Amino acid sequence: MAGWSNHTGTAVVLPRENVDTDQIIPARFMATPRSEGYGPFLFHDLRDEGFPTMRVPGAEVLVAGRNFGCGSSREAAVYALVDAGIRAVIAPSFGDIFAGNAVNNGLLPARVDDCTAVTLVSALGTGQADLTLDIPSRRIMLGDLELSFELPDPAATKLINGWDDIDLTRAHAEQIESYRASREATAQWVWPRAG
Amino acid sequence: MSQPRTLLDKLWDTHEVTRNADGASLLWVDRHFVHEGSHHAFAKLAQRQQGVAAPDLTFGVVDHYAPTQGQGAARLMRASAEVRRMIEQLEANCANHNITCYGLDDPRQGIVHVIGPELGLTLPGLSINCGDSHTSTHGAFGALAFGIGATQVAHVLATQTVWQTRPASLRIRVDGALGPGVGAKDLALGWIAKLGADGARGHAIEYAGPVVESLSMEARMTLCNLSIEGGARFGMIAPDATTRDYVQGRAHAPDGTAWEQALAAWDDLHTDADARFDREVVIDGSEIAPVVTWGISPDQALPVTADLPAGDSDQTRAALDYMGLSSGRPLAGTPVDRVFIGSCTNARIEDLRAAAAVLSGRQARVPGMVSPGSSQIKAQAEQEGLDRIFAQAGLEWVASGCSMCVGMNGDLVAAGERCASTTNRNFRGRQGPGARTHLMSPAMVAAAAVTGEITDVRPMLKGRI
Known part of the structure; x- marks a missing residue:
């Protein structure tokens, strides 16, 4: 996964709250291997409702309502967004699991306060415009507007560096091994009894 | 004296291997459950030619794609080629990595959040992960249990640890x-x-x-x-004591001195x-009165005695519109087209007993399906005669899996149909494209089956509980 710090792309508004992961990708498509691409499944069952991603095929930034990505832990929801070219979602809040999955796939979940959300929605309206996101400074630039977003430090570090967690964790191999040894020695009950 | 701590603090501190400067903790994972949907994570491991760090702490189960028609392994014949491939892929991945897997032919098969506790794999004081958002279920035992995405599943498989910031x-x-x-x-x-x-x-x-x-x-x-x-x-x-009584004697729960050790460790879990x-x-x-969801988000819920909300916001209007409901009308009396009793939320033996208590000697006016949370619960319910109560009421008694909660294997609610359901999500299209879901308790679903409409179950329970 390639890291990134700053990106300018076409932004559109998705004026809905509680867009759950079942809406982002219905469960029936999740048997597909990732290598085949998940872009075509994005918002599949909502297409006849004129979703902005259909109207603006080149969109890279979604400005959505609160609790975006709530529901199932399916990472396929993030795959569908990423494979359709989305780099960031800006919303007043995100499902916790979705936000973690997003960061693990280079998709920025940029949390904004309600006031910023209203400003962005009214600036974009039903149209589209180029918007810049800068992760280190947590800034959003849209025309003359300069706004800020929130992103926890661990998420920012990961997005900027594009790190793979498994590789990172290798640096802690000794600590993990000593934890395991101590857990086995002091809490044998944790290991499942052969039943 | 040490600082007073919450249960969360104690569980977190026990499992924290290390913490980064930015606040992310590396947590040890005591139990990891995988299912058919974990294929992405196994593919990531294969790409890296990586093994599984702790197969002895990892358990696989067929649930999300489990066909509910037919019995045992013969259920596979009822599945589409794609679903068959998903199930066989999980079994092959588990076999390759020496992971115990409860397949369709295993009498212990069932929904992961039902069988973990049932088999004594879920214990107080453990950290538990699964690539499913309802992993929080296992927290009922005083465990640190949370759902994770595929990248994290791959990470747990490879390292038996997970990065997480303390909530x-x-x-x-x-x-x-x-x-x-x-x-x-x-x-x-x-x-x-x-x-x-x-x-x-x-x-x-x-x-x-x-x-x-x-x-x-x-x-x-x-x-x-x-x-x-x-x-x-x-x-x-x-x-x-309720927790300990449930756990003691289960297939994989500790016994002998290990049980004594466990009890001592659990003493501090408060x-x-x-x-x-x-x-x-x-x-x-x-x-609290019986609660029913009326909309397309789980927070769009009201006591069964209430009237539907006024359509005073876009969100409310959109939800009422999708659900085919009119604002201001009483929620009770809304006709339903079918019922579903199942899922990791409400398909345990007590849930089935609660529904059967309402249905006993009564007829369902609408079609419906009952899918027990596990194959063991199915057997137990049959021993107790609950299956006959459901069948006599006119409901279909099927095998265990996620089924109509996620609209798998044709266990679907048709577009425009209204379903009274014991499941967990009333999202648009969750039970099938265009499906309308009302979430409620097993007893309330049974009541809706009997009357064919959303009904306060309480008067129907007189002399029965």
Whole structure:
């Protein structure tokens, strides 16, 4: 996964709250291997409702309502967004699991306060415009507007560096091994009894 | 003297291997459950030619794609080629990595959040992960249990650890006592309606108070299961005598000296008297009536005695419109087209008994399906004669799997159809494209089956409970 710090792309508004992961990708498509691409499944069952991603095929930034990505832990929801070219979602809040999955796939979940959300929605309206996101400074630039977003430090570090967690964790191999040894020695009950 | 700590703190501190400067903790994972949907994670391992770090702590089960028609392994014949491939792929991945797998032919097969506890794999004091958002269910035992995505599943498989930032703490205390016909599902939908579908985002919930202490393990699992529908990735309840009685003697639970060791470790698994929570919410259990969702988000829920909300916002109007409902009309009396009893939320033996108590000697006016939470629960229910009660009422008694909760293998609610369901999500299209879902308790679903409309179950329980 390639890291990134700053990106300018076409932004559109998705004026809905509680867009759950079942809406982002219905469960029936999740048997597909990732290598085949998940872009075509994005918002599949909502297409006849004129979703902005259909109207603006080149969109890279979604400005959505609160609790975006709530529901199932399916990472396929993030795959569908990423494979359709989305780099960031800006919303007043995100499902916790979705936000973690997003960061693990280079998709920025940029949390904004309600006031910023209203400003962005009214600036974009039903149209589209180029918007810049800068992760280190947590800034959003849209025309003359300069706004800020929130992103926890661990998420920012990961997005900027594009790190793979498994590789990172290798640096802690000794600590993990000593934890395991101590857990086995002091809490044998944790290991499942052969039943 | 050390600082007073919450249950969350104690579980977190016990499992923290290390912490980064930015606050992310590397947690040891005591149990990892995988299912057919874990194919992405196994593919990531294969790409890296990576093995599984702790196959002895990893368990596989066929649930999300399990066909519910037919018996045992013969169920596979009922599946599409794609579903068959998913199931066979899980079994092959588990076999390759020496992971125990409960396949369709295994009498222990069932929904992961039902069989973990049932087999004694879920224990107080453990950290538990699974690539499923309802992993919070296992928190009912006083475990640190949370759902993870595919990248994290691959990470747990490869390292037996997971990176996670400690959430904020929220205690939901339920005082008073629940009335007859009111249970954990009503309590859960009630607090979610009050706080919102993202009301507990960023928090781990500890459920406490006299009502919670009086709940059975099955009911505690229902309550913790639904934590994620209010935005919380974690839900937990301090273990007590009810917990120990449930766990003792289960197939994989510790015994002998290991059991004594476990009891000693579990003794400390409670929030210290002076520990502080980031947030506290108090609910009066005596005021809770059976709750039913009317909309397309779990927080769009009301007591069955209420009227539908006024369409005073775009969100409400859109939800009422999708659900084919009119604002201001009574929720009770809304006709339903079918019912479903199943899922990791409400398909345990106690749930089936509660539904059967309502259905016994009565006829369902609408078609419906009952899918037990596990194959063992199915066998137990058959021993108790519950299957005959469902069949005599006209409901279909099928095998165990996620089934109509996620619209798998043709277990679908048709477009425009209205389903009274014991499941966890009333999202648009969750039970099938265009499906309309009303979430409620097993007893309330049984009542809806009998009358063909959303109905307060309480008068129907007279002389039965």
